[in-house]
Amino acid sequence: MSQKLSEKVALVTGGTSGIGLATAKRFVTEGAYVFITGRRQNELDAAVKEIGKNVTGVQSDASNLADLDRLFATIEQEKGRLDVIFANAGGGGIAPLGSITEEHFDKTFNTNVKGLLFTVQKALPLLSEGASIVLNASTTSIKGTPAFSVYSATKAAVRSFARNWTLDLKERKIRVNSISPGVVPTPGYNLMGLSEEQVQGFVASQVNTIPLGRVGTPDEIAKAVVFLASDDSSFVNGIELFVDGGMAQI
Structure with missing residues (x-):
């Protein structure tokens, strides 16, 4: 069986559950060595135990720059390079306009925007050509999405990063793409402050759209990430x- 990522060294941030964990598993199946x-x-x-082989787990908060320095020092020491980054770590919560706090804004942007930016920037010395x-x-x-404007704004920023970094990294032939999942239930939904009943109600309400x-x-998203x-x-x-069953395309 051909392995699409044979001999590649990959990083998946936020790789302990949901889309990140599913992608790390797919990467290993396709022949990569993965840091999560x-x-x-x-x-x-x-998660390391579940993946089973060809994986190293590094405790790291994407919004903490000292944690990122330690992460990339570990990757450099163990493998000396990176061929693939899936910048996946992120999260958010429900807050309608009028109820948005500074804490909510800072927490969401620090992880989804600041953390993602510095994850990629600090990885640059390790990234191979192509x-x-x-x-x-x-x-x-x-x-x-109602009550979801801060999270949505962070993801618009992520999309913009892909466009701009494609140009910044063109001399090194490094490709930068974004993947936009639709409704994909993961443990992250509960971390948004929703109860299990609320999650199920939200999911049911979205199916008709x-x-x-x-x-x-998560595995359907992971297969698309492998492609990219x-x-x-x-x-x-x-x-x-977009990997969304057509939801955002109609």
């Missing part, structure tokens, strides 16, 4: 790939 990050050591250890960077955006980059008539799975990370997408650069 997570803020909580117990969850990180569990490397692939995949940024995790969202359909909220182009669609309005999705032409395929169902929500997505691999040579299968060698002439794909600067795009936003």
Whole structure:
């Protein structure tokens, strides 16, 4: 069986659950050695155990620049280079206009924008020529969602990063693309402050807006990330790939 990422060294931030964990598993299956990050050591250890091989877990908060320095020092020491980055770490919460606090704004932007930016920037010395960077955006980059304006703004920024970094890195032939998942239930939904009942109600309410008539799975997003990370997408650069069952396309 051909392995699309054979001998590649990859980083998946926020790799302990959901889309990040599913992608790390896919990367390993496709022949890559993967570094994953997570803020909580117990969850990180569990994810490493679940992936099983060709993986190193590094405790790291994407918004903490000292953590990022330690992460890339570890990668440099163990592998000496990076061929693929999936900048996936992120999160958000519900806050309608009129109720947005400075704390909510800072926390969301620090992880989703500041953290993503400095993850990529601090990785640059390790990135090989022709490397692939995949940024995790969202359909909220182009669609309005009630009480979700701060999160949505961060994802629009992520989309903009892909366009601009494609030009900044063109001399090194490094491709930068963004992937925008639609409704894909993961543990991150609960971290937004929603109860399990609220999550299920939200998911049910969205199904009718999705032409395929169902929500997505983390593994479906992971397979699309593999495409953008691999040579299968060698002439794909600067795009936003929607993996949303058609939801944002109609």
